[in-house]
Amino acid sequence: MLSLSEIFCSLQGESTFAGLPCVFVRLAGCNLSCAYCDTGYAARKSDGVEITLAEIVDRVAVYRVPLVEVTGGEPLLQGQTPELVRSLLDLGYTVLVETNGSLDISSLDLRAHLIVDVKTPGSGMVDSFHQPNLACLQPHHQIKFVLVDAADFFWSLDFIKQHLIFLAGKEIIFSPVVASFQPAELAGLILQHRVRVRLQLQLHTLLWPASERGR
Numbered sequence: 001m002l003s004l005s006e007i008f009c010s011l012q013g014e015s016t017f018a019g020l021p022c023v024f025v026r027l028a029g030c031n032l033s034c035a036y037c038d039t040g041y042a043a044r045k046s047d048g049v050e051i052t053l054a055e056i057v058d059r060v061a062v063y064r065v066p067l068v069e070v071t072g073g074e075p076l077l078q079g080q081t082p083e084l085v086r087s088l089l090d091l092g093y094t095v096l097v098e099t100n101g102s103l104d105i106s107s108l109d110l111r112a113h114l115i116v117d118v119k120t121p122g123s124g125m126v127d128s129f130h131q132p133n134l135a136c137l138q139p140h141h142q143i144k145f146v147l148v149d150a151a152d153f154f155w156s157l158d159f160i161k162q163h164l165i166f167l168a169g170k171e172i173i174f175s176p177v178v179a180s181f182q183p184a185e186l187a188g189l190i191l192q193h194r195v196r197v198r199l200q201l202q203l204h205t206l207l208w209p210a211s212e213r214g215r
């Protein structure tokens with residue numbers, strides 16, 4: 001059984017797949033508590049409903065969309081998540097898994113497109129990253145830094161430099177928390193420092209700013 005917060009269809013908004021229709025499977029429960037978290041309603045496993053893997057697959061199929069994202073909360077907190085991801089891949093879906101980076105990703109099927117966060121100081125969770133994950137990253141995996149301010153930008157540059165052996169050639173996403181870090185300021189810093197990262201704005205917050213969930 002898995003604890004499910006919600007399943008819904010929306011536009012993918014926080015990766016190189018941004019803008020594509022996508023079915024989101026949001027699992028309940030998270031081991032972190034980020035300052036900017038917008039999914040507090042899925043913070044505890046008890047916030048979700050118990051559901052079987054087969055029921056999730058059936059509900060995903062209803063939408064007839066080939067792209068599926070398994071997210072949370074933190075999906076790797078649930079023991080059946082690797083099996084869920086593998087099942088979806090075996091059915092022919094393109095599967096994204098969004099993880100906060102604090103747990104071991106090695107149990108996940110390598111065919112999945114992992115979007116792995118590295119938490120910055122502004123998140124309040126800066127020491128959470130599971131360093132061995134770096135060695136598991138594949139060329140199609142993506143690393144995401146959510147930046148609260150310019151200090152987070154410079155911290156992230158240092159992290160990338162320190163771990164360049166693992167991160168060179170990978171897709172690296174810088175996503176600003178727009179309430180505290182203007183996208184134009186981040187764009188200016190990226191250009192000024194000639195950093196090979198992708199500026200990513202959270203699409204759903206631009207399209208549906210008042211929506212709390214299901215988008």
Ligand code: SF4
Nearest residue numbers: 030032034037073100
């Ligand atoms: S890891 Fe994600 S779900 Fe968990 S607290 Fe941080 S932002 Fe929220």
